[in-house]
Amino acid sequence: MQNSENKKKIAILGSGMSSLTAAYELSSYKNWQDHYDITIYQMGWRLGGKTATGRGPNERIQEHGIHIAQGWYENAFRLIQDSYKECEQHNLMPDSPFKSWEEAFDREDTTLLTHFDPKTNQWIKKNIIFPSNEYIPGQGGPLPFSAIIHKAIGLVAEILFGTDPNKDNLVNMASESAKEIKPPEHHPLWANFKAKFEAFVKDKLFKHEGEKLLNYVSELVQNLTSGDHDHAQRKEHHSMIKELLGLLSKWVTKLIDSIADHNEYFYWLAVFVEFGLVNMKGTFEDVYDPETHELDYERINDLDYREWLKNHGASERLLSSAMVRFLYTGTFHNLTGSNHQGSLAAGVGLHFLTNSAGYKGSFVWKFKAGTADTMITPIYLVLKNRGVKFKFFHKVEQVHYSNSGEIEKISMAEQVTLKNGTYTPTYKFKNLDVWPGEPLYDQIEDRQAKALKEGKYDLEEAWCGWENVGKISLEKGKDFDDVILGIPIDVLGGDEGICKEIIDNNEAWKNMYNHVKSIPTMSMQLWIKPTLKELGMNLPDWGFPEGSLPNLVTYADPQYSFIDMSQVMPYEDWKDDEPGVLIYYTGSFLDPEVIPPYSDHRYPHEQLERIMRVSEQWLKDKMGWFFPNATTLEYPEGMKLDVIHDFSKNAKTDYSRLKTQFFRANVNPTDRYTLSLPGSNKYRLKANESGFDNLILTGDWINFGVNVGYYEGAIVAGLQAGQAIRDKLELPSETEIFSGVKLK
Template sequence: MTTESKKKKITVLGGGMAALSAVHELTDYPGWKDRYEITVYQIGWRLGGKTATGRGNCNRIEEHGIHILQGWYDTTFRLLRDVYKERKTNNLAPDSPLQDLFKDGLKRNNTTLMTDFDVETGKWTNWPLIFPQLEDLPGDGEPLSTWELIEKGIAMMLEIALGSPYRKGINPISKWILDHYFPSNGEGGLSEPKKKSFLERVIEFFISKKTQIEQFHQEKYDGLVESLDITKNKTDSAAYHRLTKALGILRKIVGIIEKRELKLMGKRPALKRINLMIALAYYNLKGVLEDVYDPRSEKFDFNRINDIDYREWLRKQGAPDWVVFSVVVRFFYTGTFANLVNEKGGAIGAGTALEFFTKSVGYKGSFVFQFVYGTGDVMVMPMYEVLKNRGVEFKFFQEIKQIHYSDTGAIQKISLAEQVKLNGATYDPVKKIGDLNAWPSVPNYEQIDPGYAKRLIDGQVNLEDPWANWTNYQDGTLNLGVDFDEVILGIPIGTLKTICSEIIEKQSKWKLMVDNVLTTPTISSQLWFLPKLKELGFELAAWGLPEEGGAPNVVVYQNPMYSWLDSSLVLPNEDWPAGQKPEFLAYFTGPLTLRAPLPPFTDHNFQKKETQRLIDSFEQWLNDNAGWFWPKGATETYPQGLDFQLLADPENNKDGFSRFVNQYFRANVRPTDHYTLSVPNSHKYRLKTDQSGFSNLFMCGDWIDFGANVGYIDGAIQSGLQAGQALRLKLGLGNHKVIWR
């Protein structure tokens, strides 16, 4: 199979990270060019899907939402490290400021802030989480085993309970223990005790000083430490018996808490947090050992409890409301955009929530890595450069209309439309910003036929918007045996009802999948401020953060913009005019509740109306809430709000509202932009990459059954690797790398 005529033609539909990962996997083995050729079809002018980035006015970075990489995304980091290595080896971007992933493209952030609303006082309270910084880096070495993750998870709960070493007025002894085990100023490494484990020393501290856990007797301490010392014997059966012993000890401690300390917790926040984390450790461990782990097969199966909501499952374990509705449990729902699914506080499968949390404690390096440039700059553009250099063909401005059903058992035809007429045969998507290759927020109009370019500019048409008032250049078809032999579908599930309607009508498993794997629109906004964060009245120490190395990453109480992140680190890579150079940049995100089902694509003003709804609601949100974070940014008119005159504006408008409107807003109502939810009982309707029902159609995306089945970048990439390997196996190829799950 060495001649051009015998090569298999692989068509990839979509250019998000799942599809790009599938392409990377397909081309990551010697001799692939002798066996197949690959063409990627992408709507619009850029790649990245929900991680796409555009450079707009002043070359400001405009994101789909808040994007970070967490230190337990081993699959993602392994892929990116390989991409950067190959990019450098082949000298693909020799002058780019992005040469090393960790040194140039990412910055550690070990801080997260959870905020809670105290009903009794009517005020918000802050709970800073400072995660230990570790020496090893993600993507290097396999993830921890489930037993190791459980042990580390219990230790992590105690770390969270301890609070912040940077809060003012902290007890000197507590500060010593925290400084010993937490990074100094967000930059140090984790100190390893010479003789005793981390967990042993923390518990010993509480016992010896008789602080919050006075009822925790010495014999219970000795037994708990012994039962959690999994390093002595790593066999599954031994670990199971030790954790069962630990569960019995935790049960006695929780009994003491619920009997003697509940009345004190309202007046002593530190005690409340410690007791909450101990109780959560107990109820989760109890449920895992009873409902998830099978001691006969020695296997964990989180899907066994995915037919029930996580809060309902906690109640089933006997957890009281002060645990079930705690800020930590709420974090599970907000972290997966599931908190507004219903009017009961959200919905997420218990197994998905538990597995997601269990995996997260196995982070390496830092808990969070922020992008120094745009997500598309750091992650998507290097992928494109490497894949293009490998010989992959990219076709932009290709709108997929229909993957036609066929009763032959193989996809025979795909209908698509070419959105614009190009000046040349190909389109170069790159925008040069100095020596950096970036993605523009609008197409490179000079490469488009002048007539079509003028129509796009005059009509302010967004070719990624399915409701856009636009007539495509020409329709076309891809045919089996001529244009493709194999197909990888990497387009999000929200679009399948449109582009796979024939298949859904004929195959019940497809209909069950699109009806039961739910999605939600999201919203995001970016605010550029002229003053620095401190000048707005945000005192890092008062919030329990270090003065350096701890950018606020805040999960707030108030919906819908429940999360904001200090993203000021990207500002040196933007080009603002003199007098309007921002000193602080805040990214906001949250879920969007639709008032009605999505309208037909003939409603050309729908996207505009939803964006305006976002602007209006966010203006009110800021007027009601911003003063809590930035008290010096408020006005007399809105003492809890925000003075819009403090916002940077390229046009330097005089009135505050115009400055506000010139910030960046995204209402992600497009079906391709929706976040994939993990509602209870939906896991059974997900299809694996090779379960499409067609011999030549493979699927990838965080909506398929890839394993953990929660919407996050690492899962999307895992699904892409699975699609690539499944297709290669069909072609009789193997010796694949292990896919970490």
Template sequence: MKKEKIAILGGGLGAMTAAFYLTSTEELRNKYQVTIYQMGWRLGGKGASGRDIRRGDRIEEHGLHMFMGFYENAFRLMRDAYGEWIKQPQNPFRSWTDAFKPVNLVTLQQEVHGRSGKHWVTRKLEFPELPGLPGDGINLPPLLLLIRDLLGFLKSVFSHLESGWENSLSWEEEIDKALESIGDDLKDAFSVGEKQAARLKDPNDERNAPEGNRSTHPILDAIHGFIDRCFEKDESPDLGADLIRGMQSRLADLQPEEGDGFEDLIFYWNLLDMGLALGLGLLVDVLPYGADGYNRINNQDFRQWLMKHGASEASAWSAGVRALYDLAFAFKGGTGKPDDASMPAGAAAKTMLNLGLAYKGAPLWTMEAGMGDAVFTPMYEILARQRGVEFKFFHKLTGLALDDSGQSVARLDFDVQAEITADQYEPLYEVKGFPCWPSEPAWGQIKNGVELQKAGANFESYWQNHCVRKITLQQGSDFDKVVMGLSIGAFPIVCEALNQNDSWKKMVETTETVQTRAVQLWMKPDPKAMGWEGGTTAMTSYAEPMDSWGQLAHLMSAENWPQGTPETPHGVQYFCNVLPDDGNPVAPIGEPDYPDAKKAQVKSDAIQWLDQNIGHIWPGATDPQNPDGLDYSLLVDFENRTGKERFNYQYWRANVDPTERYVLSVPESMHYRKHPGESGFANLFLAGDWTISRINGGAAEAAVQSGMLCAQAI
């Protein structure tokens, strides 16, 4: 039987997932002939990473990557891949649990304006280990149970406050009296709701024991009654909504003012205020509408939706909320400014609930190598070496054309960027027994490779046009179906012909993307010596323009540095954030200096930021002459430069290429996203985080879901 030819465009996670499941059985491999066309020398898309052979085989990423503990499909893919992968004996990753490790510490930064001026307060949130492991096939909890868990979490907030008031904070006596009055006011706020819930009381229930047998703190008494009576048996959620409104009606009058010494009260008040608004919004706007509940509020911004349901403006932009926007690079134009923050309420609420309450094991899972190594190496080796999928590296899509009917893709145009010296390009090399992707092509496998290397050839840039020849693929002879796996940022350049379909054009026009930046610092001292008392963590909601940080010292074991020297690194620190478009959403490809200019901006911004913001998070790594700034002598530099020149040994990048731009989820675009199997063209299927998914956001889970749905549709 003649095989159906599938041309997959791009090697990002969505495209690779589609290829993985299109070839997952012998029957499918006999049915489909799959070929993957990839610009440049490596796979991964925005998740591509490389190893610098000249600098300790160090890992160089597009940004800070972790999987979340509710990524069921992404971890299912990794479980399947590591289970099938035929590994060499020296490979240290024998299973997926060798490649992914749990991270329970999440760090937030709270900005406080007090008498002494603006300052930051670190909030280290140690999440408990929850049952299960991601990808185990057990469904995530239903929304009603998550709301109950949310309210239970709010109860713990009160517990924390009680402990802080009694043990941690030394305020004046009048403040203590004021707090007692707050407790009385809150208790009064529950009176109406408690009367409504009286018929639910069970005299034999220990929760209705006399006051003397319960917590003496009035706020805890109130919250206990609130949680206990919100959801019992098959009671309507209206009761819970009424109770929340009752609490909000008084809580709003008790908002603490900014001031030194009140940081804990402000933080937890904001957390409670935001959490109550989130719970109320879910009860009113989402829960009654079933599977479509989240989607129906995606036309609203998350912050505005929280305020609609009672959150104060301060709480709707408090550390926990801002962290979500930072996580999703959710700033139009890449400004990082609150006025440009935009995130669909449904997608944001679901992510917040799942990340905080529905994870398995840990909320975050870090990789024990680069993302390219841990995620894309096993997939490549399975597809290329075990399943017979053909990879066409150095094939850059330049355009496509439709047939006369306008209903099918009839032609694909490519620039072949380089000629290789053998029949097949071998993209991997081994580091400590693990096959890895290099940060540069294997120049020895490329014709005229030495000359291209000296000329600074970049096969991943749309600003450089390396073309040794052009080829055209025709429908029927070269392909039957096409999987569009490129990121949507490239569509205005390579897919203009598809705009004759109105719904396609609307999707492209309304979907926004943003540039991002990444900086990695290799440090001579270990994190503890730098003053960081926590372990591996992800921190966000800190000072712009590098508001997110990953403490990833564990990656030292995956790199290959000389040991026992004065420059031997003992930790690596990752930073990332958005990068402003400067009013130019997709820079014209004809501006040859644009990528270098933006990379120079990343460097300049990073040094300025390090001079002003390091003292707070690394108090043991500061300049003796500048307690806020970094001591640059602590940076690793085997070229032995001095001062800020040592930064030149570090790694930084500006993700400005169309396929590198992060896909934003904005309220204006959600309605126009397409299902992976419904492109509007008969033989075109879609795979990427820009399609409809349960996440509807720029995330590995969304890309994997899209790839699975794409394969299913084919």
């Protein structure tokens, strides 16, 4: 065992999911404290970064935006499961209503797609029910690519060959279009497949032979990943898959062109089938590497996803569809690009899509309480119990450049004076350890606490204007040996950036800062008095089973994402006045032409007012389609705002009532969404590529693999950072990092 003088000191800057995961990984090894100490430095009063949660009036849960877990978040679920298990072992949450991770989530298998039809000038909808399965997310690693393809082919087969009242008409059209198919007789594998293909083309087309054809493609994929096949055999299988998918695509193009405009059912059928086949076709032509037999998404990351689809024959109908828009709105890329119509790196989009298809259990898993209450609390309690130290109210001002090859000095500001020198960030509510929406002032020196409250200063805000109480200088060898930088990229550069010196002196950092961009997002939470049924949204009419909680990501801008989060209301404080439904909305918006310096303290409040005004009009213009019983003669397409719960009890106008709800304009550099624009991936640095021997990078802005902004990716980056430190100290790492679906 090393003495305290020889132990390495690790300083982690920031406490988002990436930083917390790095600390978790570093402290997950037996006797880790023999080798190093860990201290997390955090601005403000809470942990979690963009997943932080606060409490407001009626103990309402206030989020940064919509957060759910998807069934393919392997690393996130493993971390959550492990933290709940350790909390149970050490009795860290003795009275919590969530005794296990399963009790902390609700499962949801339905997702709604919406599409604006310019021909009818109306919105149309399609509900997708993702079949649940027996897999448990976080256990066993990602599903293999062959299983993903098999699931996708099963979905296409169900759409094409399943029972439907429109089937007879479809069969006749498909039989005509099948006459155009020309077999690939030149191919060496053709002899093995000839009988199946001929049966498919004949009048048995919809007597399950078509499904056999699709399943044959699945068999070829299985063979492609088989260890029993050599390089030449795999190349042959890849070649045959390409030809078959090209053949199917040509046939499907003819088929859907003849049916898509018949009615709403045929439109959605056409979109789903074309979407599946074009993505599969493009994957095997561009992403699968026949020499290495691996999936290399980077090969198409200089292209926009829509551009890549178009290269593989996608129709304009598909390119404008909700299926494609889902990827842009779901990743906040819908307003990017020169024409603000969306720009997303094709490899990133496809990788994200492929991973999504590998969901386990259910497609969506919803937190039972706030994101932080459910996910951050157990992680924090475990880290604290393990001996990780937390320094709240410590704001990084500069990670100083040094030409020594190491970081030598970090300048920090101490935001407030704590009465006891330490800060306890949570409090008990309904036996949950929850996070406040403001600092717990009773732990702050009285005069400072009074000034903070009276001035309504937000210590997490870049434009805050609060005068910090002190300066701190961290020095290498004394306060730290190694540093993990887990602060978002927008904080790093610019005139007031915390890594401005490094960016000015390092070309790789300069390229990364200039090419890895972000966008502000908005969120709105509405506590509505009537139930969905009373509002006129009868779930069976929308294709939802009774008891479902609707969600969608493709409605009208700007608040295009909508999710029913009523399951969290039992963990708020309503007594006998509980609303009928709680809905979260989110979307992206564009920056003003000039973002003012931090000395302009009005800016974030002006932006908040801006999105509240826009949201008011949007509700009055757009929500009537969902809530027909809440429309008015003045706004027949929208929603009257007197159905919203009035937290003030005395609101006189629609807008004053709306202002009592919870809004966020995520313009702070710490809160913005990191984008994956075409051509930007190559400028991202990996965790161990900072150029400084003792500086490790982490966050959704580094090159962690999938490179799209979501907390599963941040967790991957955190694991990579933790293991980079372990490697540097010549210590083993055992935690497997799941970076997404692999071919085999």
